[in-house]
Structures are given as structure tokens and as C-alpha cells.
Amino acid sequence: MSPAIRIAGVTKRFRSLQALAGVDLEVAQGEFFGLLGPNGAGKTTLISSLAGLARPDSGTLEVMGHDVVRDYRAARLALGVVPQELVFDPFFNVREMLRIQSGYFGIRNNDDWIDEILHHLDLTEKASSNMRMLSGGMKRRALVAQALVHRPPVIVLDEPTAGVDVELRHGLWQFIRKLNQDGHTIVLTTHYLEEAESLCGRIAMLKAGRIVALDTTANLLQRFASHTLQLRLAKPVVVSPELEGRVLSRDGLQWTLGFDNFDEVGHLLAGLKSAGAEIVDMALGKPDLEQVFVGVMNQN
Amino acid sequence: MEGFKTLLYKECLRFWKVGFQTVLSPVLNAVLYLLIFGHVLEDHVQPFPGVNYTAFLVPGLVMMTVLQNAFANSSSSLIQSKITGNIVFVLLPPISYREFYSAYVLAAVLRGSLCGIGVLLAALPFAHLPFAEPLWIVAFALVGGAFLASLGVIAGIWADKFDQLAAFQNFLIMPLTMLSGVFYSIHSLPGFWQGVSHFNPFFFMIDGFRYGFFGVSDVSPWASLGVVTVCFVVLAVLTLQMLARGYKLRA
Numbered sequence: 001m002s003p004a005i006r007i008a009g010v011t012k013r014f015r016s017l018q019a020l021a022g023v024d025l026e027v028a029q030g031e032f033f034g035l036l037g038p039n040g041a042g043k044t045t046l047i048s049s050l051a052g053l054a055r056p057d058s059g060t061l062e063v064m065g066h067d068v069v070r071d072y073r074a075a076r077l078a079l080g081v082v083p084q085e086l087v088f089d090p091f092f093n094v095r096e097m098l099r100i101q102s103g104y105f106g107i108r109n110n111d112d113w114i115d116e117i118l119h120h121l122d123l124t125e126k127a128s129s130n131m132r133m134l135s136g137g138m139k140r141r142a143l144v145a146q147a148l149v150h151r152p153p154v155i156v157l158d159e160p161t162a163g164v165d166v167e168l169r170h171g172l173w174q175f176i177r178k179l180n181q182d183g184h185t186i187v188l189t190t191h192y193l194e195e196a197e198s199l200c201g202r203i204a205m206l207k208a209g210r211i212v213a214l215d216t217t218a219n220l221l222q223r224f225a226s227h228t229l230q231l232r233l234a235k236p237v238v239v240s241p242e243l244e245g246r247v248l249s250r251d252g253l254q255w256t257l258g259f260d261n262f263d264e265v266g267h268l269l270a271g272l273k274s275a276g277a278e279i280v281d282m283a284l285g286k287p288d289l290e291q292v293f294v295g296v297m298n299q300n
Numbered sequence: 301m302e303g304f305k306t307l308l309y310k311e312c313l314r315f316w317k318v319g320f321q322t323v324l325s326p327v328l329n330a331v332l333y334l335l336i337f338g339h340v341l342e343d344h345v346q347p348f349p350g351v352n353y354t355a356f357l358v359p360g361l362v363m364m365t366v367l368q369n370a371f372a373n374s375s376s377s378l379i380q381s382k383i384t385g386n387i388v389f390v391l392l393p394p395i396s397y398r399e400f401y402s403a404y405v406l407a408a409v410l411r412g413s414l415c416g417i418g419v420l421l422a423a424l425p426f427a428h429l430p431f432a433e434p435l436w437i438v439a440f441a442l443v444g445g446a447f448l449a450s451l452g453v454i455a456g457i458w459a460d461k462f463d464q465l466a467a468f469q470n471f472l473i474m475p476l477t478m479l480s481g482v483f484y485s486i487h488s489l490p491g492f493w494q495g496v497s498h499f500n501p502f503f504f505m506i507d508g509f510r511y512g513f514f515g516v517s518d519v520s521p522w523a524s525l526g527v528v529t530v531c532f533v534v535l536a537v538l539t540l541q542m543l544a545r546g547y548k549l550r551a
Contacts (some may be wrong), residue, residue: 014551045551051392054551072395081392087385091314101305104393146389 002065004029004154004185005050010059012045012209019045020056020209021209027187027202029064029153030085031182033070034200034217035189036293041206043189044084047158051081063154077105084159084189086139094118094142095127098149100213105150120175137168146173148179155179156187161195173199197221197289205296213296217289225287226258229268234278242273248291256285304399307390311407315373319494322411326369327418330361334423337483348516355427358512359437359504360482362416362423363509366441367502370412370448371455371473374404378456379465382548391550397543401453401536408449413441436521437512440528444505447532448473449540476502481510486518496520501531 005027013019020042027033037043048054050061052068052075061068066075089097095114102110118124123142126134134142140160147155157176161169177199180186190196196203196217203220205213213220226248233253246257246268258270265284272279315322338354340377346355381387388398431437451473459465480502486494497503498519508524511517543549 048551052550053388053391057547073396076394078393079392081387083388085385087388089314089381089386089389090384091317095302096313100306100310101389103309104303104390104395106302106394108302150393 001029002033002062003027004031004064006060006062006065007046007050007188008060010046010049010056010061012042012049012056013053018209020049023059023206023209023211024203025211025214027185028181029185030078030180032177032186032199032201033188034196034203035187035206036196036203037189037206037287038297040208042209043206044158045209046206047081047156047187047189050156052076077150078153080147080150080155082143082155082157082160085163086136086143086163088130088139088142090130093122093128093130094134094145097131097142098145101146101250102149107150110149112300113151114120114145114149117148120178121145122171130229137164140164141168141172146174153183154185154187158189160188160189161190161192169195175221203289205293207297212299213292220292220296221287221289223292225289225291226260227262227287228285228291229257229259229265230283230285231255231257231272231277231279232281234280237275237277239275239277240271243275244266301399303393303395304403304477307395307399307403308407311373311377311403312410314377315411322369322373323415323418324416324420326365327422330365330419330533331422333361334358334419334426338426348514351514351516352427355429355514356485357483358420358423358427358429359510359513360506363440363444363506364451364477364480364482365419366412366416366445367477367505368412368473369415369450370408370445371452371469372467373408373411374449374452375405375456375459375465376452377404378453379459379462381418383457383461387549392440397540401450401540401543405446405449405452405536406494408452409442409445412445412448416441431513432515433512433521436525437509438524440505440509440521443525443532444509447501447528447535450532450535453539454535454542457542460548476500479503480506482506483519501527504528 003026007025008025010020010023022047031249035043043234045054049056050063050068052072063075064078066078068075092100098114099110118127121144123138123141123145126138131139131142144160161172164172188196188200200217202216204211228248233255246259247255248258251257259268334357338357341353360419401413455465456467458470480500481497486497486503504524504527507517507519508521508528511521
């Protein structure tokens with residue numbers, strides 16, 4: 001079985017900017033995959049290259065075994081892309097837009113599927129509304145609908161929840177999860193790391209056009225993140241070098257210390273007490289992807 | 301093929317939804333030209349023997365409307381899609397660059413023709429038009445419209461903002477159409493300017509189109525059709541090359 005996505009040795013330069021500096025990546029069919037990175041890391045360029053919107057300088061990209069240049073028709077039929085920008089054609093209403101998009105993919109009489117998508121995305125009542133009249137969240141969902149009209153096995157969502165309120169975001173993820181359970185491969189880019197953590201089985205992190213981390217979400221959390229002890233102190237203190245090594249961040253009297261198992265908490269508190277620290281407030285935190293992200297980005 | 305048909309349908313629906321602006325307005329403009337210039341010059345100018353000025357003017361205005369609207373359709377649709385970003389919806393599906401080109405050009409020719417027919421129908425009560433060689437009328441409208449539609453595709457892809465497109469339209473298309481013999485026969489010009497007119501492809505489009513109405517023209521219609529067809533083919537090849545390379549569309 002060919003991978004849903006295969007990217008090999010892809011480079012892309014925009015004048016002096018090396019947007020992609022040799023990316024190799026495979027995403028298996030049925031995966032929920034996260035593509036993370038700071039702004040300008042190359043995520044959108046990589047997605048654009050996959051979708052045929054950008055042409056890499058070297059390397060190859062395949063969707064469901066189809067080369068995106070040589071076999072572009074089959075590759076594009078297999079791919080649905082939700083673009084990052086809230087773009088729409090102001091001349092058409094939602095249903096017209098979805099019918100037109102179906103036609104672009106060679107599908108006529110697609111109203112049954114369009115109705116189903118509209119229902120799942122809670123857009124049925126807006127089917128006859130012009131795109132201009134929709135709220136930001138509705139426009140975002142209409143973009144998702146547009147990417148699904150041809151039932152692509154691989155769906156790429158480029159920051160789909162940017163600017164979407166919490167309730168709509170949850171609704172959207174429920175639907176995307178269902179699509180994944182139905183067998184669709186999902187590739188997601190997002191700045192909401194808690195979303196990526198809860199949704200993605202595997203994650204790649206990009207920095208300056210290179211993949212700097214690629215593993216399952218669980219492995220990444222295990223390798224790069226620790227439990228945290230968040231403290232607010234009454235006054236500044238100087239602690240032992242051993243304890244100093246556990247300090248992950250310090251913001252005035254607000255300290256965050258890292259530890260791997262709960263047996264260590266007592267030892268940390270004892271160290272603080274012996275240094276004369278007076279604890280005003282305390283909380284425990286679980287390992288999270290934000291720590292992984294910060295750690296990986298700082299390492300590279 | 302379904303992709304091409306849908307894109308063609310979408311492009312036609314787009315201009316039809318704003319028909320006041322894209323069809324009725326150009327027709328009204330041309331009719332105003334006809335009424336004003338016809339009224340002022342009717343008794344003073346007889347471009348061809350036996351053809352009065354108003355009748356002479358009608359085919360020129362019809363063709364000018366066809367050409368300007370064919371250009372406006374493809375160019376404005378593309379630049380709007382580029383600037384608003386929705387061009388991505390045409391670039392993501394499996395539509396080939398040839399289908400892309402054909403759909404935009406054909407839709408533009410259809411809008412140009414629709415506007416031209418509107419002007420013609422509105423002008424019929426004001427002038428006697430013999431329709432001497434109707435096939436020439438159709439041939440020049442189609443090839444001329446396709447030429448301008450291709451030019452519109454190039455302008456729409458090249459321009460990054462509306463200002464650049466307006467410059468293309470006002471400093472190139474408008475002067476070339478106005479100075480192509482819409483309002484006069486080039487035989488009324490001094491020798492030098494007659495010669496210059498022969499470097500303007502729009503002149504051949506108007507002259508050949510007018511031949512279809514009266515069976516009289518400044519240049520042989522075969523020569524005009526040859527010039528216009530060669531210009532169209534050159535432009536079509538250039539446009540297709542731009543699209544194949546993804547110039548300003550695919551980074």
C-alpha cells in the first residue's frame with residue numbers, strides 16, 4: 001500500500017529565502033498527522049508544493065502514489081486542501097460554490113454529498129447565502145466543505161481553526177475526527193499545540209525549511225517534555241546548582257521546575273525550603289506539546 | 301472535460317450575475333456614441349460610397365464593444381480572483397492549463413459577443429445595414445474576441461493590482477481600439493497615419509468586421525483575417541506558455 005503522502009528531497013527557494021531545505025517525509029494512509037513549526041518554517045510552502053500551487057526546485061512529492069507533477073490529475077483528485085486564508089468567490093452562494101467546485105473535480109449531480117457535508121458542518125441553513133454574508137467561522141467551515149466535495153482520501157488543513165471560536169472549533173474537530181475514523185488521512189498545521197497534541201498520532205516539526213523532529217506524539221512528549229511544578233514565591237532566593245538545573249523558566253517570582261516522576265517532588269520542595277524559599281502558590285502540570293515545541297526549536 | 305465545462309459555466313455565471321455592469325452598461329455606452337457621433341457627423345461624412353455615416357459607425361461600435369468586453373471579462377475575472385485569493389479554487393483541481401485557457405477565453409468571447417449583439421440590436425432602428433457577407437461578421441467577431449480575451453488573460457495574470465490592469469486597458473487597449481477606424485475610414489487619414497494604422501491589429505479586426513456588413517472595406521477581408529488570425533495564434537501560444545509555466549499563478 002503506497003503512503004498517503006511521500007515527500008523526498010524537496011527544496012524550494014524564494015530569492016534569498018530557503019523556504020524548504022531538503023524535506024523528506026512519509027505519511028501513512030489513515031494517519032492523523034501534524035505539521036508544526038514557527039511562522040516562516042516552510043509549512044505552507046510544503047503544502048503548496050503538495051497541492052501544485054508551488055513548484056519545488058528539486059525533489060518529488062506524491063499523493064496516494066501519484067506524482068504531483070507528472071500525474072497531477074490523479075494526485076489532485078486524491079487531495080483536498082483547506083487553505084489558510086479565508087478566501088471565497090463573492091459572486092456565489094454556498095451551494096453554487098460547492099457545485100462549481102465539484103464540477104472542477106469532474107463530478108456532476110453531487111447534491112447528495114453536498115447536503116451531507118453541509119449538514120455535518122452545520123451550514124445547511126446557509127446553503128443559499130452568499131459567501132460574503134457568512135461569519136468568519138462559517139466561511140472557514142465552507143472552506144472545509146469545499147475541500148471535501150470530491151471525497152479526497154487525503155485532506156490537508158492549513159491552520160483551519162485560526163480565528164474560529166471555541167464551540168465551532170470543537171464541532172469542526174469532531175467532524176475531522178470522524179473523517180479520519182472513516183479512513184481519510186488528515187494532515188494538519190496549527191499554532192494551537194494542544195489541538196495537535198490531542199488529535200495527531202504523529203507530528204513533524206519544521207524549522208527554517210527542515211524537519212527537526214518527527215515522531216509519534218507520545219514519543220515526542222516522552223523525549224522532550226516533563227511534568228512541571230509551577231511555583232509562586234514570596235521573595236527571591238538563590239537555590240543549589242542541582243535545583244537550578246531543574247528550573248525550566250523563571251518570570252520574577254513565578255518559577256517552573258521540571259521533573260520526570262512524582263517521587264522527585266518532595267526532594268524539590270525540600271531543596272527550596274533549605275534555600276529559604278517561601279511558597280505562596282503551587283500547581284502541577286502535565287508534559288505538553290508546547291514544552292516539546294519550545295525544546296525542539298531551541299535545540300535546533 | 302467536466303472541469304473545463306464547469307469553469308466556462310462559472311465564468312459565464314460570474315458576468316451574468318452582474319449583467320448591468322458587464323452587459324447593459326457597455327451596450328448603453330456604445331448606443332450613446334452612436335447617437336452623438338451619428339447626429340453630429342451624419343450629414344458631413346460619407347466613408348464609403350452609398351453608405352451613410354451612422355450605418356458605417358454601427359459595425360465599428362459593435363466590434364469595439366466585442367473587443368473591449370472580451371478583454372474586460374478575462375482580465376477582470378483573473379485579477380479579482382488573484383487579489384481575493386480565490387484563484388486557488390481553480391488551481392487546486394485537476395484542470396489543465398489548456399482547459400483553463402480555453403474556458404477563460406471562450407467565456408470572454410461569449411460576453412463580448414453578447415454585448416456586441418446588444419449594441420447591434422439597439423442600433424438597428426437607426427441605420428440600414430445590408431449584412432452583405434454575414435460569415436465574415438461571425439469570423440471576425442470570434443477571432444477578434446479571442447485575441448482580446450487572450451490579451452485579457454495575459455493582463456489579468458501579469459497585473460498585481462487593479463491600477464496596473466487599468467493602465468493596460470487605458471494606455472493600450474483603449475487607444476488601439478479608438479484609433480482603429482471605428483469612427484472613420486483610414487482613407488480619410490493622411491498617408492503617414494494610414495501607414496501607421498496598418499501596424500494596429502485592431503484596424504484589421506474592425507475593417508474586416510465592417511466588410512461583413514457592407515461588402516466594402518479598406519483592406520481585403522482575407523488579408524485582414526490573415527493578420528488577425530496570426531496575431532491571435534501568436535498571443536495564444538504566448539498565453540499558453542505562461543500558463544504552462546505557472547507564471548504568477550503557481551509559485
